[in-house]
Amino acid sequence: MSTPHSQGLSAPSAVMRHCVLLITGALILVPFVWMVSLSIKPPGEIFRASFSFWPQQFYGIENYTRALTEAPLPQYMLNGVFVCTMIVVLQIAVCAPAAYALAKLDFPGKNLLFAMVLIALILPHEVLSLPLFILGYQIGILNTYAALILPFVVSPFGIFLFRQFFKTIPDDVIHAARLDGLSELAIVWRIMVPMALPAIIAFAIFSVVSHWNSLFWPLIAVRDQSLMPPPLGIMAFKNEEAGNDYGPLMAASTIVVAPLIIAFLSAQRWFVEGLTGGAVK
Amino acid sequence: MAEISIRNVTKSFQATSVLREVSLNIADGEFLTLLGPSGCGKSTLLRILAGLEVQTGGSVAIGERIVDGVRPKRRDVAMVFQSYALYPHMTVAQNMALPLRMRRLSSWQRLPLLGRFMPGTTATTAEIERDVTRTAKALGIGHLLARKPGQLSGGQRQRVAVGRAMVREPAVFLMDEPLSNLDAKLRVQMRAEIKELHNRLGVTFVYVTHDQAEAMTMSDRVAVMLDGELLQVAPPQQIYADPDDRRVAEFIGSPKINMLEGKVLEAGLANMAGAAFSVPVQVASGTTITIGIRPEAFHVVDSHGLNVLTGSVRMVEHMGSDLFVHLDVPGTDHPVIARLLAERAPQIVSGQTLHLGVKPERLLLFSADGRRLRPEDHAGATVLRMKEHVQ
Numbered sequence: 065m066s067t068p069h070s071q072g073l074s075a076p077s078a079v080m081r082h083c084v085l086l087i088t089g090a091l092i093l094v095p096f097v098w099m100v101s102l103s104i105k106p107p108g109e110i111f112r113a114s115f116s117f118w119p120q121q122f123y124g125i126e127n128y129t130r131a132l133t134e135a136p137l138p139q140y141m142l143n144g145v146f147v148c149t150m151i152v153v154l155q156i157a158v159c160a161p162a163a164y165a166l167a168k169l170d171f172p173g174k175n176l177l178f179a180m181v182l183i184a185l186i187l188p189h190e191v192l193s194l195p196l197f198i199l200g201y202q203i204g205i206l207n208t209y210a211a212l213i214l215p216f217v218v219s220p221f222g223i224f225l226f227r228q229f230f231k232t233i234p235d236d237v238i239h240a241a242r243l244d245g246l247s248e249l250a251i252v253w254r255i256m257v258p259m260a261l262p263a264i265i266a267f268a269i270f271s272v273v274s275h276w277n278s279l280f281w282p283l284i285a286v287r288d289q290s291l292m293p294p295p296l297g298i299m300a301f302k303n304e305e306a307g308n309d310y311g312p313l314m315a316a317s318t319i320v321v322a323p324l325i326i327a328f329l330s331a332q333r334w335f336v337e338g339l340t341g342g343a344v345k
Numbered sequence: 346m347a348e349i350s351i352r353n354v355t356k357s358f359q360a361t362s363v364l365r366e367v368s369l370n371i372a373d374g375e376f377l378t379l380l381g382p383s384g385c386g387k388s389t390l391l392r393i394l395a396g397l398e399v400q401t402g403g404s405v406a407i408g409e410r411i412v413d414g415v416r417p418k419r420r421d422v423a424m425v426f427q428s429y430a431l432y433p434h435m436t437v438a439q440n441m442a443l444p445l446r447m448r449r450l451s452s453w454q455r456l457p458l459l460g461r462f463m464p465g466t467t468a469t470t471a472e473i474e475r476d477v478t479r480t481a482k483a484l485g486i487g488h489l490l491a492r493k494p495g496q497l498s499g500g501q502r503q504r505v506a507v508g509r510a511m512v513r514e515p516a517v518f519l520m521d522e523p524l525s526n527l528d529a530k531l532r533v534q535m536r537a538e539i540k541e542l543h544n545r546l547g548v549t550f551v552y553v554t555h556d557q558a559e560a561m562t563m564s565d566r567v568a569v570m571l572d573g574e575l576l577q578v579a580p581p582q583q584i585y586a587d588p589d590d591r592r593v594a595e596f597i598g599s600p601k602i603n604m605l606e607g608k609v610l611e612a613g614l615a616n617m618a619g620a621a622f623s624v625p626v627q628v629a630s631g632t633t634i635t636i637g638i639r640p641e642a643f644h645v646v647d648s649h650g651l652n653v654l655t656g657s658v659r660m661v662e663h664m665g666s667d668l669f670v671h672l673d674v675p676g677t678d679h680p681v682i683a684r685l686l687a688e689r690a691p692q693i694v695s696g697q698t699l700h701l702g703v704k705p706e707r708l709l710l711f712s713a714d715g716r717r718l719r720p721e722d723h724a725g726a727t728v729l730r731m732k733e734h735v736q
Contacts, residue, residue, distance in 0.1 A: 236430035239397045244509070245418035245447030258434040 096321070103127055103314035112312050123311060131315035139290060140297035141320070144276050147212045147293055151325045152184070152271045154217040156257075156264060163226030174257055178227070184220035190280060211285040212293070212345055216275060222267050229263040230256055265331055273324055294320040347408045347421070347549045348373045352668045355572075356389055362387050364400070365573045376543050376550045377578075380560040381570035382596070387553045390570070391519050395424050407517060418447070423510035429496040429502045429523040431689035437505050438477055438490040440711045442636065444513045476645055480512040500531045507542070519542075520552045524559060536562060537674060550586035557597055559626035561585070569593045591715035594637050600669060600682045602709070618676040620654050623705045625720045634718065640669070640684035645691065646702035653702045654681060658695045661701075663687070 101117050102110055104124035131137060131208035159200060165171070166178050196215050200206045205214065241251045257264060279295040285290060298320060349371040350550045356364040363386045379387040392398040394405060396417035404413050412420050423444075444545050446455060453459075454466045461467065481487045485506045488726050493503055503523060510518060523539070524532045540563045554560055560567045561581040566584045568578040569592075577589040588594040594602050607617025609632045615624045622636060656674035668687050671680040683701050685693075693699065710718040 091486035234428055234430065236426040237432065239392075239395070239417075240415045240424070240426060240509075241432075242397065243395060243422070245442040246443075250447075255432060259432075261434075288584050335609045 077190050091119065099314050099317055099321075102310060103131075103318045105311060107311055124315070127311040127315040128319070130312040131319060134312060135297050135301065135316070136289065137294070137297050137316055137319065140292050140294045142208075143291060144294045144320075147209060148272045148275045150209070150213045151275050152268050154213065154221050155219045155271055156268070158218055159222035159226050159267075160257050160264075161249065161252050162223050163230055164248075164256055166223065167227045167230035168233075168235070169248075177256075181220050181223050181227075185224055189215075193281060193284055196281075200285065207286050207288055207291065209291060212282055212291070215285075216271075216279065219267075219271065220230060222271070224268050225263055226260060229260040233259055267326060269331060276320075349517065349549060349551070350406045351390075351394075352404045352406075353574040354390070354393060354400045356386070356393065356398070356401050363573050364393075365575070366403070366504040367570075367575050368403075368526070369568060369575060369578060369620070371549060371551065373549055374547050376540070376552065376563060377567045378552045378554060378560040378564040378567045379570055380554060380557060380567050380596075383555055385570045386573040387555075387570045388457065388521055391424075391521055391551060391553050394421050394517075395422055395519050421515050422517040423513060423515035424509050424521065425503075425506045425523045427525055429494075429506040429526075431502060431505055431509070433494050435493070437481070437486065437492055437494070437508075438474075438489065438495070438687065440494070440505060440513050441477045441480065441509045442473050442491075444509060445476060446470075448513065449473060463668055476512055480508050484508050486512070498529055500535065503527060503535060511542070511546070516548055518546075518548060518550045520550065522554055523552075525556070528599070532559075539563065555605060557599070559598075569596060588637075588709065589717050591635060591637070591717070594709055594711070598638050598639060600706070602642065603679075603681045604711075605636045605638070605677060605681075607636065608631065608633055618654060618674045620649070621651055621704075622708060623652060624710055624718075625705065626710055627717045628712075628718065633713045635711040635713070635715075637702055637711060638681075639709075640682045641684035642703050642707040643685065643701040644689075644703075645685065645693075646700045649700055650702075652705055652708075653700050655698065655700050656681065658697050658699050660695055661693055668693065670699065670701075673699065724733070 079213060085182045097117070104122060105119040106121050106123035106126075108118050109121065109123075123303075166174060166181070192215070197206070200211050200215075230317065235254060237259075238251055241255050276293070276296060278293065279299075282293050282296055298313065298316050301316055302311050349369075351367060351369040351371075354364055354367045355362065361558050367386075367390060369377075370674050379390060381387045389398060393400045394407075396412065396415060400413070403413055406412065407420060407422065432443070435443070449469050449472070450460070450466065451463075454462075454463045455468070461470075478487065478490070481490055484503045484507060486501060486508060489497060489501060489505070494505065495682075497505065498504075506523070520539070524535050527535060536559055539550075539552075543556075543563075552563065561584075561649060564581055565582050566578055567581050569576045569584060571592050576593045577584060578589070579589075584593065585597055588597065591604070595604070605617045606624070607615045609615045609628050611625065612627065613623055613625060615622050615636070617636060624634070624636070628634065643654075646653055654672070654674050656672040659673045659680050660671040660672055662669040662671075666687055668685045668690055670683045670685060670690075670693055672683060674681050681701070712718050
């Protein structure tokens with residue numbers, strides 16, 4: 065992509081391609097830029113007809129102070145960090161051995177199990193929310209961290225992604241590891257997971273992003289403010305009095321999104337490699 | 346002490362049978378090569394020895410111990426793979442240390458951070474490091490210990506793979522086509538090095554290859570395998586000069602052995618390709634037999650007669666010390682290939698008529714089912730053995 069000429073593209077089509085990419089990139093970027101811009105404007109400027117990125121009056125400090133103090137946003141962020149970390153750690157702990165078994169071991173019913181993983185991959189998680197709610201009520205974990213974490217521990221997507229990646233690792237490596245004295249679990253953690261690191265990191269980013277931003281299930285599962293994840297915190301600025309609290313709302317949104325953007329940029333290389341690495345070997 | 350005894354081992358994947366009743370004894374310290382074309386089951390047999398695959402039937406013993414159902418790591422065998430199977434995320438030193446760490450350190454001592462505070466870890470780790478360094482130096486890869494496999498050349502990777510197997514001093518070395526990914530020059534060099542390694546370590550080697558040159562140059566004994574069966578197990582010279590089976594004779598030797606079909610006319614005489622051959626076996630007249638003649642068994646004679654093939658020269662290949670002469674003999678499908686010493690053969694040009702003689706003792710006779718007919722065999726015994734074979 066960065067070297068269109070080396071792929072034999074003529075100059076006009078290279079220009080065309082970059083135009084399309086730039087427009088698409090801009091479309092995705094504009095709302096974020098707008099959000100950041102609004103978060104540093106006073107209420108009066110937000111609804112002005114003309115648009116400028118920089119406010120005439122810098123109101124950022126007030127907005128961000130309100131965002132951080134009005135709702136317990138730091139508490140929500142900590143909840144988000146804890147819940148996402150637990151989810152991703154447990155997901156990898158469950159998915160890697162499961163994927164190893166599906167990719168490299170022979171046992172009766174393997175294809176059936178994999179088919180079930182694929183079916184689970186098709187089902188949106190929301191479909192399961194009512195059964196999960198009832199289940200959570202029965203075992204008494206509603207309104208706890210466990211209610212936010214446990215439903216996501218088994219990730220069909222993770223199992224599928226890891227299985228595809230593990231399948232590209234030659235059998236001889238596993239045979240060598242067995243001869244070297246590694247147990248099957250040691251093979252998973254000391255050989256397969258380090259070799260599939262790009263896929264693991266890509267999956268971790270997917271998982272963290274989707275659970276950091278998750279609104280639907282936390283809304284159902286927890287009522288206690290001290291357990292709420294960041295998106296519920298943003299809601300706090302929407303419902304009260306009028307709709308004119310957009311400055312702090314946007315400030316809160318910026319604070320909530322920032323960690324993800326920083327994490328993605330620092331792990332970008334792994335992310336891209338993990339998505340394509342399995343397919344193009 | 347690690348002699349290996351394989352008894353009636355069979356292996357099938359669903360309906361296809363890969364190994365059929367393979368029995369083989371390998372002496373302690375022997376270098377045995379399993380030789381055969383790809384798909385003949387030789388790698389499967391090696392994997393069964395290693396414990397990586399489970400046989401369908403039969404039993405394997407290493408040393409005094411039956412190892413059926415024993416896990417690979419408990420068998421005291423090490424294996425070198427065709428693809429080397431190095432761990433790409435570990436350095437050479439870590440690759441070579443892993444089998445030692447798994448054996449000498451307890452699972453507590455192997456814990457990532459806490460392990461080094463367990464009693465004895467430091468001493469054992471230092472010992473492992475010493476052993477790894479010593480082995481690496483012996484293989485000439487001492488300067489590569491900090492590199493990762495991706496930064497090494499093919500030959501260096503191969504040495505690391507050998508080093509990883511060698512460092513734990515196993516009783517048995519298993520090698521699965523370890524040289525086939527190397528270029529021709531390096532292959533010849535590593536061939537000598539592996540042979541030297543065997544002499545130095547004195548442990549049992551089982552070596553799998555499809556390359557007859559490797560098998561002939563390195564082995565104490567060669568086991569020729571075809572379609573899941575062991576055809577012959579013998580020292581290299583005997584495999585070449587005295588094959589038990591037509592398929593062995595055809596697989597070994599380059600250029601390929603010449604095979605001529607014919608009929609026994611009367612006792613001790615057979616007719617093939619318009620020539621009479623003395624056959625010192627007692628088979629009924631009218632029996633179809635095949636005569637195998639190695640290319641170098643021919644010599645030029647002046648005229649047609651007993652044990653002489655006559656034909657016109659199709660092509661002459663000069664190989665320096667030898668000439669390969671391709672001879673069109675009436676009544677044969679393929680040209681007969683003769684390997685003649687350059688200085689002994691007179692000037693041979695294509696198109697000319699040539700008489701090639703063979704000494705009767707250099708004729709290899711095979712019955713119609715491919716079994717070798719030896720002078721002491723007589724018809725009755727052959728029939729009996731054929732019946733046993735069928736049963």
